[in-house]
Amino acid sequence: MLTEAAATWAPEAWARAALDTVAGSKGQLIWRGLLGLRLARRSAPAQVAGWPVVESGDSWITLAARSWMLTGSLVIEIEENSVSLATFVRYERPVGERIWKRASQGHRRFAPELLPDAQRVLRQLP
Template identity: 50%
Template sequence: MKITTTETTVVQQHELPAAIRATSPITDYADAFTLVASDAGCWTPEQWARALFEDVAALMGQFVWRVLLGLRLRWRRSVTSVAGWRIAERGDGWIRLEARGWMLTGHLVVHIETDRVTLATFIRYDRRIAARVWTTLSRVHRDEASGLLRDALKTLRA
């Protein structure tokens, strides 16, 4: 699926690039969306993550993560977390956030290149019900990912 506007393009990656796949050991579910914009590399992965999850996803994200997915998040601005997700690891041009709940574990990876930012989601099913819950919610997740990236870019540019 390719979505185009006058300024940016967002593409869902059906095959995750090796550099992104290597950022998380989780294999039950993985997807990635890449926004192409000439100034995408002007911000750090952490700045992108904060724009995506604290500024854009904000309260609706908290509702989905805490209530629908049962993730244990502690919301507060911190150098060790983003929107309640623990900063688990960083590398050259990427950051991985991690959250666990009673039924699943999630990793959110933000990977930056000069003219693109990729948001990857990895889910591990820790209980059988997680696959059913995430299969339903993942449809909404995939529908919203492009807008989330575009809105984060607008936030960062402002």
């Protein structure tokens, strides 16, 4: 997403706004219920929306979680005038591919709105 405000907030702030606030309980239902991802119960410094932070830097953050059928990773990267969210899925079992094929239809429809909505959330913070 192109925005002059991209670097105003840290990658973790973008992730928390997008996943904790925007995706919220609907995201949890999909991640835990449909995909079976093993997420922590609450966000903590080393987690965002239950997703473990596996790596981070000044301009990026990587979250990853596993289920018995697939592994999902989310990467948020900030550049001077843009912020991007990438989703990576690795199938651990053939059923993972079938489940993700269906889930990805909704993902492609709703994921593009996560960052614009997250920016609105971030702009409302003090």
